[in-house]
Amino acid sequence: SQKIEQNSEALNIQEGKTATLTCNYTNYSPAYLQWYRQDPGRGPVFLLLIRENEKEKRKERLKVTFDTTLKQSLFHITASQPADSATYLCAPRLNAGNNRKLIWGLGTSLAVNP
Amino acid sequence: NAGVTQTPKFQVLKTGQSMTLQCAQDMNHEYMSWYRQDPGMGLRLIHYSVGAGITDQGEVPNGYNVSRSTTEDFPLRLLSAAPSQTSVYFCASKRGNQPQHFGDGTRLSIL
Numbered sequence: 731s732q733k734i735e736q737n738s739e740a741l742n743i744q745e746g747k748t749a750t751l752t753c754n755y756t757n758y759s760p761a762y763l764q765w766y767r768q769d770p771g772r773g774p775v776f777l778l779l780i781r782e783n784e785k786e787k788r789k790e791r792l793k794v795t796f797d798t799t800l801k802q803s804l805f806h807i808t809a810s811q812p813a814d815s816a817t818y819l820c821a822p823r824l825n826a827g828n829n830r831k832l833i834w835g836l837g838t839s840l841a842v843n844p
Numbered sequence: 845n846a847g848v849t850q851t852p853k854f855q856v857l858k859t860g861q862s863m864t865l866q867c868a869q870d871m872n873h874e875y876m877s878w879y880r881q882d883p884g885m886g887l888r889l890i891h892y893s894v895g896a897g898i899t900d901q902g903e904v905p906n907g908y909n910v911s912r913s914t915t916e917d918f919p920l921r922l923l924s925a926a927p928s929q930t931s932v933y934f935c936a937s938k939r940g941n942q943p944q945h946f947g948d949g950t951r952l953s954i955l
Contacts, residue, residue, distance in 0.1 A: 771949075773848070773946030773947050774887075774946050775946070776944065776945070819886075821887075832889075832944075833886070834888075835886055
């Protein structure tokens with residue numbers, strides 16, 4: 731079955747540093763992969779989408795990479811701020827025949843310390 | 845522009861009771877879905893709809909019913925609540941291949 735793995739441990743970093751979050755997937759090849767942010771008591775909010783034919787995508791301080799050989803996506807937040815503290819969810823899109831759906835990771839909790 | 849609105853935000857039920865979780869969106873999105881989020885598990889799709897009058901089952905549909913009589917509304921019904929349905933429920937909507945917009949969830953406890 732399809733499986734998604736994100737950093738299981740919470741990530742604590744110092745303000746101003748770069749946070750790097752990992753998303754590994756097995757047993758399928760997603761057509762694209764999405765990253766969402768979720769704050770406590772709130773629903774997920776979309777951040778970035780990267781397609782299988784794209785190596786890298788950027789949006790302001792955010793950068794996503796997609797390595798289909800390693801079956802891995804990395805999510806970077808540069809010049810991190812305490813306001814970036816949240817849980818980040820990875821969601822590759824399964825695209826096999828009639829079975830098209832997002833598979834959601836458990837998320838990685840990020841804490842940026844001032 | 846309110847986006848996706850879910851009501852109620854919190855609810856406590858007794859085993860066997862029924863209730864409806866409401867979801868409304870004002871973005872004219874054709875696709876709407878319901879997820880549940882539990883500790884140690886990723887978001888799991890319960891039911892979804894690709895347009896008014898059309899619904900389909902997701903990954904964990906048992907114990908839940910849905911209907912889609914209008915583009916805006918997509919209620920989720922629990923016919924006979926069970927403790928295993930204690931969870932946080934999220935409604936989401938989207939247009940075409942665009943990313944999903946989520947509501948802020950309903951936190952449901954079943955005693």
